[in-house]
Amino acid sequence: MSDSSEPIISISGLTKAYASGLQALKGVDLEIRRGEIFALLGPNGAGKTTLISIVCGLVNPTSGTVVADGHDIIRDYRNARSKIGLVPQELHTDQFEPVWATVSFSRGLFGCPPDPGYIEKLLRELSLWDKRNAIMKELSGGMKRRVMIAKALSHQPKILFLDEPTAGVDVELRRDMWQLVHRLRTSGVTIILTTHYIEEAEEMADRVGVISKGELILVERKSELMKKLGKKKLTLNLAEPMAQVPSELSDWDVKLNADGSELEYVFDGRAERSGIPSLLRRMSDLGIGFKDLNTHQSSLEDIFVNLVTERKAS
Amino acid sequence: MSAAAFNARGVWAIYKFEMHRFRRTLWTGLAVPVITTSLYFVVFGSAIGSRMTEIGGVPYGSFIVPGLMMLSLFTESIFNASFGIHMPRFTGTIYELLSAPLSAFETVLGYVGAAATKSMIVALVILATANLFVDVHIEHPVAMLAYLLLVATTFCLFGFIVGIWAKGFEQLQVIPLLIVTPSPSSAAHSTRSRCSPNPGARSRSSIPSST
Structure with missing residues (x-):
């Protein structure tokens, strides 16, 4: 016992x-x-x-x-x-x-x-x-x-x-x-x-x-x-919409959303370097302006949604 | 280490807790029945009693003592037992009773035991108070105590059911107010009508304390 x-x-x-x-x-x-x-x-x-x-x-x-x-x-x-x-x-x-x-x-x-x-x-x-x-x-x-x-x-x-x-x-x-x-x-x-x-x-x-x-x-x-929980997402509202992600930004895992007016970057929030400062520096070098930005941590809620949908799929 | 087949310490804990609650509310717990009894004697004993004849050789004032004791015993028993178990339900502390290694029997024993003890104390305090106003002669003290105990236990068990059934304090009051308080009155009425035509035939009232 x-x-x-x-x-x-x-x-x-x-x-x-x-x-x-x-x-x-x-x-x-x-x-x-x-x-x-x-x-x-x-x-x-x-x-x-x-x-x-x-x-x-x-x-x-x-x-x-x-x-x-x-x-x-x-x-x-x-x-x-x-x-x-x-x-x-x-x-x-x-x-x-x-x-x-x-x-x-x-x-x-x-x-x-x-x-x-x-x-x-x-x-x-x-x-x-x-x-x-x-x-x-x-x-x-x-x-x-x-x-x-x-x-x-x-x-x-x-x-x-x-x-x-x-x-x-x-x-x-x-x-x-x-x-x-x-x-x-x-x-x-x-x-x-x-x-x-x-x-x-x-x-x-x-x-x-x-x-x-x-x-x-x-x-x-x-x-x-x-x-699994450590993912964070940075969203940049661009001043000018873009047709595609410039090749200069290919070092970062970025993609365009909302008809090219939003740039989304997913990163590991628990890593020592987020890559955000260098991304923003590169963007400013390229002359890409943005109006607003926000970061979002994958919440427990997101994890639940993901887990439940994964389960349904399998 | 295995738990005992009967959780006597758990029962004792509930009993002690309830008796402690009673001590804390001693003023309302004891003063109210004492004052009520005194008023009954002032009203019925002095005002009406002086015009009443003896019933079966017992003065009217003494004759009503057992009735007053029983009336309080009924209401106190139901009130104490129903309130005792309803309180933890209301405050939420019942979680602890439910998670404790206590059987339903042990829980009932603790609560009903404490409630019956309380209502017996009240009944005996009424008896003592009555003794100040009228001459009370107890013929069979052991039978009287046994009778008090049985009645108190029965009504406390009923009160426990009321406390479990009631969904709020309002329902907790309904049973004592609508059923219990009127019923001894009607019982008293029938006793009196049975006594009146032939006082000698039925001199014992509900408990054998004043005969």
């Missing part, structure tokens, strides 16, 4: 159809490796939260199985759930409870004996120790989120789900959150997080899964995905 090569979570053929007729998941197969940080990317409504909710026991699957650390999440729910901690997307808290009480309550719910030493360590780690007697509604949004994490970790889970951990969180707190996730991983916790920020996946994840319209369309190592 604790064989390190065995996946800590294996999901097979998971589907979910809501009573409204919405097919939220259409047969998801996924294996999460022990000790990794896995980022689940997807636009809103793609099925990320549904997938997490099924694994954590909040939503019943329509079909398919999930095994968490060797325990089926339905037949053996007690063992499965005691291995899992969940930080939901929304800040659901008991407004009138003190921090210490609400974290201890979570530990109790999961059937663990009281352990004030561990709770203290947890609160100190999350910089909540000074606020242990404050009631929840007095806390700022960022602190509430940290309390939610403390609650999720109160029963020392092996697997932690973070649903949009940095949604609506300021830059500084986001950094803190990323550091925390790395520390948790070092302590041996497997982390699955959902996000629609590409830089978040980039910063934290070992592997990335892309989910769209209830289907897991890609699971890849982060480094592989980033290569």
Whole structure:
């Protein structure tokens, strides 16, 4: 069961159809490796939260199985759930409870004996120790989120789900959150997080899964995905339309659009040299003027569109 | 390490949480029934009671004590249990209950246990308050407590269903207001009409505390 090569979570053929007729998941197969940080990317409504909710026991699957650390999440729910901690997307808290009480309550719910030493360590780690007697509604949004994490970790889970951990969180707190996730991983916790920020996946994840319209369309190592995501596009609105791309510009991968009034240059945004300054210098040497310019990074949305169309084509 | 077959600590956590909520709202939780009971005694006990004859050898004031206790027990039980489970649904904190290794039975046990404890405390506080106004003589204390417990549990279970069923706070109020509050009144009415023609024949009211 604790064989390190065995996946800590294996999901097979998971589907979910809501009573409204919405097919939220259409047969998801996924294996999460022990000790990794896995980022689940997807636009809103793609099925990320549904997938997490099924694994954590909040939503019943329509079909398919999930095994968490060797325990089926339905037949053996007690063992499965005691291995899992969940930080939901929304800040659901008991407004009138003190921090210490609400974290201890979570530990109790999961059937663990009281352990004030561990709770203290947890609160100190999350910089909540000074606020242990404050009631929840007095806390700022960022602190509430940290309390939610403390609650999720109160029963020392092996697997932690973070649903949009940095949604609506300021830059500084986001950094803190990323550091925390790395520390948790070092302590041996497997982390699955959902996000629609590409830089978040980039910063934290070992592997990335892309989910769209209830289907897991890609699971890849982060480094592989980033290569695909790294393309940028420069568009120049020319002062004078051109009939064809001058041969002097053939060193750059440029093409004409919009009846020759737009020049488009696609480059690798992650490369050390973009080639833009030299392109512009050459253009000015040639006397090609432009009225406006803009750059566009291939967004997650573009990647989804590409992936979905690729899938349809194949 | 494998989880136990019964998550007693989880049940205890819910029970403690609910009882803590009760302590926090002690003023409304206890003061309201005490004040209401006192008013009942001022109105029914003094104003009407002085004109009423004894019922089955029991003074009118003492006769209504069990009825007042039961009335509060019904409404408090339904209110406490429905509110207890509806709150996490409303605030969203129910995610934690659902993700915890708790069975449905354990969840119900925690919430209904706490709600029943609360409504029994309220009933006993009413009994103590009534004792200040009229002479209350308890014939079968054990039977009385057992009866209170059974009724409280039954109505708390019903309240739990209401709390799960209700889609909002308005619906949460509908059941206690439309069904529960009128029903003891009608029951009291029928008891009285049964008692009136032949007071000696039926001296026991709903609980055996004032006979």
